[in-house]
Amino acid sequence: MGAVHVMWLRQIKRYWRSRARMIGMLGQPVLFLLALGFGLGPIFQAAGQGDFISFLSPGIVAMTVLFSAMFSGIEVIWDKQFGFLKETLVAPVSREKIMLGRTLGGATVAMAQGIIVLLITVLIGFRPTWALIIPALLFMFAIAFLFTSFGIAIASKLEDMQAFPLIMNFIIMPIFFLSGALFPLDNIPSILEIITRFNPLTYGVDGLRGALTGVSHLGFALDAGVIVALCAIVFMLGSYLFSKVEI
Amino acid sequence: MPDKNIIEVNNLVKKFGNLVAVDKISFSVKAGEMFAFLGPNGAGKTTTIKMLTTLLSPTSGEIKVNGFDPTKEKHETRNSFGIVFQDPSLDNELTAYENLDFHGNLYHVEAKLRKERIDYLLRFVGLWDRKDDYVKNFSGGMKRRLEIARGLIHHPKILFLDEPTLGLDPQTRNYMWDYIKRLNKSEKMTVFFTTHYMQEAEQYADRIAIIDHGKIVKQGNLRELKAATKTKSLEAAFLKLTGKEIREEQGNVKDRMRITQRAWGRG
Ligand SMILES: Nc1ncnc2c1ncn2[C@@H]1O[C@H](COP(=O)(O)OP(=O)(O)O)[C@@H](O)[C@H]1O
Ligand SMILES: [Mg+2]
Numbered sequence: 001m002g003a004v005h006v007m008w009l010r011q012i013k014r015y016w017r018s019r020a021r022m023i024g025m026l027g028q029p030v031l032f033l034l035a036l037g038f039g040l041g042p043i044f045q046a047a048g049q050g051d052f053i054s055f056l057s058p059g060i061v062a063m064t065v066l067f068s069a070m071f072s073g074i075e076v077i078w079d080k081q082f083g084f085l086k087e088t089l090v091a092p093v094s095r096e097k098i099m100l101g102r103t104l105g106g107a108t109v110a111m112a113q114g115i116i117v118l119l120i121t122v123l124i125g126f127r128p129t130w131a132l133i134i135p136a137l138l139f140m141f142a143i144a145f146l147f148t149s150f151g152i153a154i155a156s157k158l159e160d161m162q163a164f165p166l167i168m169n170f171i172i173m174p175i176f177f178l179s180g181a182l183f184p185l186d187n188i189p190s191i192l193e194i195i196t197r198f199n200p201l202t203y204g205v206d207g208l209r210g211a212l213t214g215v216s217h218l219g220f221a222l223d224a225g226v227i228v229a230l231c232a233i234v235f236m237l238g239s240y241l242f243s244k245v246e247i
Numbered sequence: 248m249p250d251k252n253i254i255e256v257n258n259l260v261k262k263f264g265n266l267v268a269v270d271k272i273s274f275s276v277k278a279g280e281m282f283a284f285l286g287p288n289g290a291g292k293t294t295t296i297k298m299l300t301t302l303l304s305p306t307s308g309e310i311k312v313n314g315f316d317p318t319k320e321k322h323e324t325r326n327s328f329g330i331v332f333q334d335p336s337l338d339n340e341l342t343a344y345e346n347l348d349f350h351g352n353l354y355h356v357e358a359k360l361r362k363e364r365i366d367y368l369l370r371f372v373g374l375w376d377r378k379d380d381y382v383k384n385f386s387g388g389m390k391r392r393l394e395i396a397r398g399l400i401h402h403p404k405i406l407f408l409d410e411p412t413l414g415l416d417p418q419t420r421n422y423m424w425d426y427i428k429r430l431n432k433s434e435k436m437t438v439f440f441t442t443h444y445m446q447e448a449e450q451y452a453d454r455i456a457i458i459d460h461g462k463i464v465k466q467g468n469l470r471e472l473k474a475a476t477k478t479k480s481l482e483a484a485f486l487k488l489t490g491k492e493i494r495e496e497q498g499n500v501k502d503r504m505r506i507t508q509r510a511w512g513r514g
Contacts, residue, residue, distance in 0.1 A: 006352040014340050083335040090300050092326040092351040247302045 007101025059181030072106030073151015106148035259308035270461035
């Protein structure tokens with residue numbers, strides 16, 4: 001087994017062993033789905049925007065993937081504090097491989113969480129176009145990969161979990177709320193439009209929604225191009241910052 | 248080349264802000280030697296080991312480990328050593344066996360040999376019947392034994408041991424040192440260790456360096472150290488060189504937290 005594989009496997013084992021807790025973390029997206037979906041659905045429909053559950057479901061799946069991926073990445077801080085990180089840092093393995101294994105592990109976990117929520121959306125009435133499920137899963141994976149790398153990049157620069165509330169309120173939440181996960185991007189104020197255009201998740205959500213419902217605002221090509229390019233850039237940035245970690 | 252230096256350190260300095268943790272030290276370790284690095288708490292031993300093992304970059308000075316510069320040739324340096332850290336470094340959410348297997352994989356120990364060594368070492372440290380238990384349920388001493396076992400899965404050119412036997416009972420300490428000594432002989436493995444048990448250094452070290460306040464105050468073999476201080480034991484020589492004042496482990500908050508954790512057997 002190579003280093004990438006063992007790093008990946010470690011994340012999967014940890015996920016499986018804390019599955020009760022991980023399933024518990026799905027409470028939040030499901031609450032969003034139910035409260036907003038059924039609460040705002042009638043208004044959305046009255047405004048001539050169609051079925052809100054269909055619109056919202058891909059956004060909630062993306063939310064789940066975003067949160068799980070960021071948490072997985074930021075977990076590196078725990079490894080730092082509990083000391084396990086030293087074990088990987090002195091290993092005769094390239095930093096890129098360690099980073100890749102860890103990112104793939106976190107991304108797989110985030111995917112699993114996203115798929116569970118996708119199934120829940122189907123249970124409450126979402127009807128995706130199954131024909132494009134493969135591109136949909138690829139978009140989910142890209143979101144997962146991007147934000148796990150991003151989480152690791154952030155964690156590489158931090159000493160402890162004290163900054164976590166700041167990261168939550170000033171990075172994760174804005175990325176989620178300003179991405180078009182919850183509202184359509186047409187006819188929004190131009191300042192908001194500009195902000196959403198600079199938000200990586202916008203492209204992930206739009207691509208995912210395009211694949212699952214056939215309605216995409218920015219177009220598949222742009223969505224896929226931006227998210228893949230960002231995956232590469234943020235992964236390299238994360239590897240670089242990770243290689244600079246000192247204990 | 249029996250007298251080749253496998254570790255060379257020249258004027259090594261590490262500062263943390265205003266604190267000079269390692270203050271222009273120079274020493275060398277010969278290939279195949281067992282080298283003890285002794286000093287009171289906070290003397291700078293761990294910091295030195297971290298710089299030798301690529302975990303920290305020096306403020307200034309030169310290091311060669313197995314001919315490589317740990318600041319530039321990190322990968323080659325990492326290929327040359329194994330280490331048992333002073334602080335906890337296990338994954339508590341994995342089992343004992345999984346922790347060792349993870350390590351063997353990272354160090355490219357081929358599957359059959361890996362299994363053989365892991366099985367042997369788990370029995371050796373008395374954890375065979377606990378191999379499938381999560382490490383989080385282990386006592387401090389069990390974790391320490393597991394960390395030592397892990398450090399011995401691959402046989403590197405240089406083995407760093409930072410207070411490896413702290414908190415272990417005398418029987419365990421003895422047979423671990425005997426095993427390490429045998430590896431040192433049979434595999435020509437260089438061993439660089441720190442300890443607070445003077446008897447371990449007396450019995451197993453070929454040469455000893457004594458460090459205090461970040462400076463090396465004396466180095467040589469046991470006979471030389473005793474002669475230079477006109478004392479009869481290493482303990483007496485050590486106390487004469489480093490004084491009798493008790494050292495607080497100053498450290499930052501994180502260090503103190505780790506120390507407390509370990510003291511409570513949870514590290
Ligand atoms: N990361 C760090 N930041 C600030 N000070 C540190 C850090 N690591 C160690 N020190 C300080 O450097 C000195 C040497 O520590 P250390 O090398 O751990 O000593 P030893 O291992 O000999 O007990 C101590 O005063 C310690 O508090
Ligand atoms: Mg120390």
